[in-house]
Amino acid sequence: METTVISALLELSDSTDRWQHLQLLRRGRLPAQPWLEQIEQGEICATADVLAALLGQLNRAGVERLLRGPVGRDPAALLEAARRELPSMASALEVQQAWVEPLLAQPPTAPWLELIGLFRDPRGAARLRMALEAADPADPAQANAQRLLPLLGRQRQPQDAALLLELALAPVPLAWRRAALEGLAVGLSAWPLQPLADGLQQLSLDLDPGLAAQAVDLLARLPDGQRQLRQLQGKTLAPSVVDRWRRRLQRAPLVLVVHGRQAGVIPEVLQQLAADLEQSRSAPVLVQALTATSPEADERFWWAARRAGAISLVPLLLLPGDHARSDVPAIARHWRQRAAAAMLGDVVVRRRPFLGAWPQWQHLLADLLAERAGDRPLAWLHHPLQGALSARYLSHLAAVLGHPGVATAYSDPQAALAAQPQPPAVLAPLTLAPNRLSESLNMGGCSATAEVLPPLLTLPTVHRFLLAQLEALP
């Protein structure tokens, strides 16, 4: 009687009815025993969808019966069903009790190893390990064994990290290496940290960009992942992997403090620098004019700050005047207050030295001026500064640049230049962006008697330098 009913159900012309009956079986609303009997007797075909519905409904005796019959002799359909169905139920005690021992009683060959690997069990792990240690990845006939690697990872036995890493790094077919890396991924938190980090760093440099990219992603997930990622700085990564590496670095948002124009307007070259930086750092960049109120920081800025644990304040100021000495500390205090108000308890505001103090900047400037001036006399022009500290800085800079500096009022540089014993042939206004000084020089007749260099940031070399230096900040 049952035979007729089940066979009829499965042969129904409408496949929705078949699907619905199998759902009832899967949910335990139909008794499993008649199905098992008819599979044993060959009265219904044990297709993958039938077995998928039956898997969770059998006890140990039922599984043993199933494996003794046609399903055990040709387990292909069982394997297909198990791949789809078992992962969500393999942790259920009753399912483990039903399946693990009967599967361990099977020979340690391909389909049975994969089936036992779907359960997390030390005996199963040992079998997978043994099989993989004996496998030869170079033998195409053994290609299926690579399927065991993610299953070994899921067993999360710390001693298996070595085998998975070895295979991920070995000169074996790519499919094996990827499977080994996926094994590392799905058991990530179980592996000993240092060998894992070392191995992933090595894999990040791999010639296969897919493998290297996943290694970078996994490094980023480790407890000290940011430090590990920073150690890849300067290493030879594939271009697509470099992009990924940049995206994984949790860089602090930047606040660039600059001289604004009237009413706090930010010159376009500085805005462009900020936009380029934002793209290359994959982190927000704000530009704050000294004389204007702080720019709005949106939720993305605060999220990046929280993620990185910091906000970096970079004064793009070329001289140690009052702005650098008084205004910048005040701006930093203000950002600390804002971070506290945004309830970012662990976020620190890191204040970087003003740009003019960076040795690399001074050397770049020296090279640039030397190149532009050649043998001609050059003077660099700057705003007058007060105090001993400023005087020491100016004297130091003049020594590094090999040219004298001339302090001048921005509105009337002619007067200061007229007082020079030897008229300079090249004038270099010490400013990143167009300002009153650069404009006065060009409009006031200076350009007729001397070459006036443009604002520094309009020079591609300077733009590239700042982009590289600021991009490298954590």
Added chain:
Amino acid sequence: MAATLSKIEQAKAELCGLELAPRLGDLAAQGWDKLDEATLTIRLKWLGIFFRPVTPGRFMVRLRLPNGVITANQLEVLADAVDRCGEHGSADITTRQNLQLRGLLLEDMAPLMEAMQAVGLTSQQSGHDNPRNITGNPLAGIDPEEIVDTRPLVEAIQQRLLAADAPRNLPRKFNIAVGGAPDSFLLHNDLAFLPADHNGELGFTVMVGGFFSAQRNELAIPLGLWLRADQLANYSLATLRHFERCGNRQARNKSRLMYLVDELGLEGYREAVLEELVALGGEAVPHSGQHHVNRSPRSGLGVQPQKQEGLNWVGLGVPVGRLDAASMAELAAVARRHGSGELRFTEAQNVLIVNVPAEGVEALLAEPLLQRFQPEPGALMAEAVSCTGNRYCSFALIPTKTTAQAVVEELERRLELPHAVRSHWTGCPNACGQPYMGEIGLMGAKARHEGQMVEAVKIFLGGDMGADPKLAELHDKGVPLVLLPDVLEELLVEHFGARRRAAA
């Protein structure tokens, strides 16, 4: 009493999944396969985290995006999460204006939840027996034809339903939607609020009981109540409290709201919910059920003028709703560059970039991303809706998304259509892809072909979401996938005015 509960009901009663939130880091350290089955497959869904048996170890996160609204900043955070998953990562726009991310490790969950919280996103209670993402007019606030802006209403309902005192153990999932335009077709929801007048005042009429399943498919029916806009949140809560208390917990296939309405009778059900509403201090009045929704949903694609002078939205077709990390990041960047940084997802699984000034439209249309996500996709691709399919779902009988995309592309090569045709593709009778709503509905099946059992679809025809809505009906019970382009070609020519292109 507890002994009579089903396994699922026991799991829910023992521990609410929300309590796992602070332990996500520890759970990840243990390893996902150390989790008990109930935690893995049931409780984590209260946090929006889905174990996927087809990709064990690689999880899905389903967001909540009330009214389908998302900002560029938020989308960027999600793109970053998907990007970390490399080739395993992807995201789908869902039929509930929502987004689900795939390929995540359990280790990703704690930092992702924190990052989402920082930008105002949540995935709370987006799966299993919970009120799912609440939908509204995707054009809310910008629609020249808008009757009412649904965004604040949807937001208020979500806040009320996710509050600590709201139900957390419903008998079954629950879909809610708010209509705000003449094309707000929402009758597939358990509870839909449609704009309607009462004594000259604009408010909402209440529709109840819509749902699709393997056993039964219903459009929502008028409950005979009218609410002011400020009552929607309270009414939703009253409905859920009553459903939590009285819904069927014995048979999950008979537990959607319509079964409760059947059991109590429409009048009895109305009285019971009203009582609950009054206890919450709310009020409703009797109503005929007449409303202002009278035509099929617009696609919203292409460049369209907003109600705000000088601003436009640009609707982009996302083939079968599938995104990857790069396209998510680029969508965010494009929205920020050319619009106000806001995007909307539609129930047809497409995306809208809003608040684009007229002078910025040309630059937006020149973006390389629009080669892939076209503002004017083909007449079939524009409204091809698809469930996930068997790449990620163990119920599905066919690879729905890839099949839909390949077949639609092939048909667009063969045919010219005078107008868009809405096709809904679903992988199994559970009908997540809403096949009954399509002018053409396709459902995964098996059929015999040349002596073999092969992947196939059932075809449904005639779904109508206009003034006289009706569900699509079965037209063909098993077309093997290999024959599908030819069969659909004939159908489109015969029923939808398609013309065959001249052979190249």
